[in-house]
Amino acid sequence: MNRARAYLGQGDDKAALAECNRVLDLDPHDEDAYALRAFARLKNESKDTESTTHVDLALEDLDAAIKINPNDAEYYARRAELHLSQDHHHEAIQDCDDALRIDMDFTPAYAVRGIAKQQLGAYEEAIVDCGKAIDGNVDSENVYLARAAAYHASGESDLAFVDCELVIELDAENAAAYNLRGLIWLERGSIEEAIADFDTATDLAPEWAVPFGNRGNAFQTEGDFQRAIRDYDRAIELDPASAGIYLNRATAFANSCNTSKQSMISRCCWTARATHSRCTVAEARFITSWANTIWR
Helix, strand or coil, X not given: CHHHHHHHHCCCHHHHHHHXXXXXXXXXXXXXXXXXXXXXXXXXXXXXCCHHHHHHHHHXXXXXXXXXXXCCHHHHHHHHHHHHHCCCHHHHHHHHHHHHHHCCCCXXXXXXXXXXXXXXXXXXXXXXXXXXXXXXXXXXXXXHHHHHHHHHHCCCHHHHHHHHHHHHHHCCCCHHHHHHHHHHHHHHCCHHHHHHHHHHHHHHCCCCHHHHHHHHHHHHHHCCHHHHHHHHHHHHHHCCCCHHHHHHHHHHHHHCCCCCHHHHHHHHHHHHHHXXXXXXXXXXXXXXXXXXXXXX
16 A cells, blocks of 8 residues: 555555556555545546546545544545535535544535535535634635635624635635626725726636626726626526626616616516526516616
8 A cells, every 4th residue: 555655645546546456456444545546546537537436436535444434534524525516415424424423523524615605605604614724724725615605604804804814825726716806896895906807807717607797897996897798698608597796787777878678678688598407497487577667
């Protein structure tokens, strides 16, 4: 196993995989070999287009390690992280609970559980778990970002802002941190700073609809309706199922002197054709009815 670890340390994950396979051929009950092979599979994930297969196989390896030794907190925490990467939040939380049952001071489990709870909307619990992870020296931008999002959703924007700053210190290319900080600037009425952060977020993540929609809101607040409409157009192009962006774009149309009633109504009606489960026909009709009301 030492040689497998050495291969991983050198970045040769394929050699590490081969070494783990040899160990398991000799001893199919070597829990460390299963756990290390899972890690090697994930290291190899970014080099292979079949990344889902790597995750599935890594989960199988961690299942095997836990079956052999159900009292190792690290195995549960690693599996929880994999569940979280697949948006299996409840499974991730259960594994973190099991890890903390074994070792209540195992801070990586608090980190994963905090992120999972933030994504599920359990913001107060997420803040507590992320705080325990950070206090335990888990210096991860993902944990700070999850706590920032939980603070923001709980109305604690000043604390969220501080965490966004910490995320950017750790990872200057974290688009989500710039987007969230931009939202906080916008809420404070600092439009110029908000747009600057949304600019950075859109540059870093040009295929992510959210910062385009948020920058559109900033432009609309500033009274620049044409630029707002362009951003809403881009956001809709990237995510045609986001009903709120259609409503915001309809508002921009209504406030723009250069746009006719028919253009606005027809583009609002397109919501019903372009969206699916996340925006019902009833919601699309509401937007259309609202737009008609503006022009009466």
